[in-house]
Amino acid sequence: MRRALVVGAGIAGIQAALDLAEAGVEVVLVERAEYVGGNMARLDKTFPTLDCSSCTLTPRTSEVGRHPRVRLLTRTEVEGVEAEGTGFRVRLRVRPRYVDPEACVACGRCAEACRLAGRVPRGFDLGLAKGAAIDLAFPQAVPAAYAVAPGRCLQLTRGRCGRDGPRCVAACDVGAIRLDEAERLEEVRVDAVVVAAGYRLYRPGGLAEGRPELGFGRYPQVVTNLQMERLLSASGPTGGEVRVGDRTPSRIVFLQCVGSRDRTAGAAHCSRVCCMASMKQALVLREKLPDAAVTVLYMDLRCFGKGYEEFLERAQRAGVVVRRGNPAEVYRRADRVAVRFEDTLLGRVEELPADLVVLAAGLRPAEGLTELARTVGVGVGPDGFLEPADRRDPAVSARPGVFLAGTCLGPMDIPDAVASGSAAAGAALARLAWGAGR
Template identity: 50%
Template sequence: MTEKPKVGVYVCHCGINIAATVDVEAVTEYAKGLPNVVIARNYAYMCSDPGQLLIKEDIKEKGLNRVVVASCSPRMHEPTFRKALQEAGLNPYFLEMANIREQCSWVHEDREAATEKAKQLVAAAVSKARLLEPLTSREVDAEPSALVIGAGIAGIQAALDIADAGFKVYLVEKSPSVGGRMAQLDKTFPTLDCSACILTPKMVDAANHPNIELFTYSEVEEVSGYIGNFEVKVRKKARYVDVSKCTGCGACAKECRLAGRIPNEFDEGLGKRGAIYLPFPQAVPAKYTIDPEKCLFLTRGKCGKGPKCVEACPAGAIDFEQEDEIVSFRVGAILVATGFDVFDPTKKPEYGYADYPNVITGLEMERLVSASGPTGGNIVIHNGEEEIVPKDIAFIQCVGSRDKSVGNEYCSRVCCMYTAKQAHLVKDKIPDARVRVYYMDVRAFGKGFEEFYDRVRREGIRYVRGNPSEIFRRGNKLVIKVEDTLTATPLEDEVDLVVLAVGLEPRRDARKIIELLRLSQSPDRFFLEAHPKLRPVDTATDGVYLAGCCQGPKDIPDTVAQAKGAAASALIPLARGKVAIDAQVAEVNEATCRGCGFCVSICPYSAIELVTVNRMGHMVEVARVNEALCKGCGSCSAGCLSDSIQPRSFRDRQILPQIAALGGTR
């Protein structure tokens, strides 16, 4: 730093966001009197082109070598102004921002006091700006491949897009088949096209794509590294079936002694499978799997005179010796598409879901109306006394959504429409059925949704405005206790079948993914995106992207759109082949570091390790920062006992004067 600091201060009005509360003229005048300040100006929108131009011209004409912009939080526009500095030939890290919007004008009402505070913030920024050093950001190579976690429609779509762009994709799915929730659905709203018909081709494409390596019945166990260079370990759980031999003929399943005894997860427990099973006919891969928790041979060591499946298999594919396998690989980007679970209605015991077989969830209804479901698409239920075709059918909306009493304040977005669709399908299959939908509000916001809602009502589905409170039994009928709020009439409605339009919740095992990838959750417990509007598919961890319902409830079109968006984002580092490493990271003074390792244990990003160096003939341990992993959070610096580790641009000698200018002491 040989050159004397020449600081330019730029005070932004942000329209009236700042100017209405802060006297920007007064702040500008004040800034002119601060040490080393060569020029101070104010402007309506500093981030606009003309605003940036002011800065660039001053840099050239007045020879500025430090810039202070007093405007908003650096979160949005620090990159904007850094770029402006760079374009004017100045090191981009010679910029300091004073946040006089979020931390001043937006939170204060007293104009005079707010103006004084803004002045102090500017003075502090100038103090620091004088002490800034030039920094250079580096680039490292990015691995040209991606990991996609979850092979529902979101994961499949994202994997296909990345693979089609020419990059390798590792697609990891926890269950034995790809397809996810969409594969469980019968028809899709509002167009009523068959879910399996539009999904199955994509499932097959994903399995056959030369650039996609598919791991089903597998889970990601470990992720380390950083954008461009993640190390991934995947556990391929033992299927006890050699997939290279299995032809999917199904002879084994027929012979299994537990055939038809185990609730099939894919059918939401309505159908039954054996211990060796294919979850559904269109499963991809079409390979059988043995359920290790149920199989008699695996749990008890014997199965009659010998496992019948082994005898039955013409290909000799069954292998009880098979073990889990760990596979490792490197990827440049990770896309999370782990989907959702439906709300567990036993948490609302007033609806009697656990008590009555004829109270079912919307997802169970999907299996019940599906031709590939346990009843072959016939709507038949047990009313506690006998199997019947229900004639009085009620749907209850918002079960587990918009409901503080179960901790879910959000709207699940799909239940209004899947209910309308199911009501239509019921009416289609049982034309003389009396179908009513109990609702609070109908949210038909998507393309073609309102039109579909109109159609369904005209088909004779009765919409009754009131959210039911309780279900109990009277004879062989279910009684719904509800108020018709439009006529203020309390009702006891007797029905044969109740379908609970259960909402969407984060996966029950979402915690695993959160810990694996250091994701955050929004208050609704879904994974948190980097910005609710402008970075909806990114996360706070660079190189990790979100798609589908793991980020929040959404329908199939929105899921596919988000998956394509996330794929495009993940492709950026892959296509470029390089990723930039931020320069504002921690740096160790190896001459004073005592190698105590305290910072290693503090670092939330595992970015620090101890290495042995030769210090004047002595081999000593010192901390070393992996700059690609470091986020510059400063935790290490706060913890360091000898002030030996400090983030660049936030060194003690830079921020202590800044604090002093705010009224603190050094």
């Protein structure tokens, strides 16, 4: 039987893994996080249909979790990819989860027992909520098993947890917690590799990437678009209720192109999804909070996909105010903030009062993508995303046997990512079927 490695279990990687597995290929699906689904798992709804994100994603994640020909390795990274015959010998570094996913029943008692319960910012919720040092990212997570945050857990960081030892271990009825679990290296032989390493979001706050003037990290009123997804999500930290502190926002302003089309912030490219993502959020907000004024400040609106232009019109008809101008600054104004921008169509500078500011942060190459590209032996473009051999055939990398899928190629929306995963799987299958060629 042929075997393929899929790196990254976001929507593109999952799609590629499932297509390959369905075609009879044995798939090793490695994921750096402790769950599959990637960033899409965080989303509330998808545009332009306003379908719920999990309705699309969950069937695929559960399938990939239980597919007989898919071997899922979470907390796993690729260490080396050496050519061997017509295939590759791949070295994997599997980091401990400290919880046996086979044993864990996801009852949650460990997290309740944890000494740090309610004190550890939840990565999945992008810091909007706090949990324990042992946690389950979200209820439908695959694998449906808790995982320990090694950088937080007292036992792992200090060598001891309280006087009487780790409480989680004591609380676990099924004995799934293995705080002594060690990292291991594994080697697998595969005939093809699909890289679907995904993206990360631009960090608008820090000096490193610029734009401290937008007040992210300084004002609680300023959130990123992905944080906004969590605020909108029924399974999010607020149960889908949009509020800043105790307050329901009445003036919401979206700032587009934050960290996109911005050389000085390190990215000249357009992130493609933010226009529609913001329009979607704006529309949902108008529906959720009919009294709230929702304004989107854009530089150019790029509504290029099927049904996108119509969606824009729908949002505007629903009362979303769309104004041209890329804001320069956000600062405190009494108990709100003010967004200072020029309405470039009016040629007038204004201060918009806001109690919720959403930064449409751009898409960046995932953390460590360059190193991964080196390991896998594929090229990186000037924008930091992976570069196919020929841009007209994006699924195929310059290294025979290595295929590319999803947002590690560059920003794309969910339909494109799914298509891209299938395209990479198809290209890989062609190779596996004929044994050589691409």
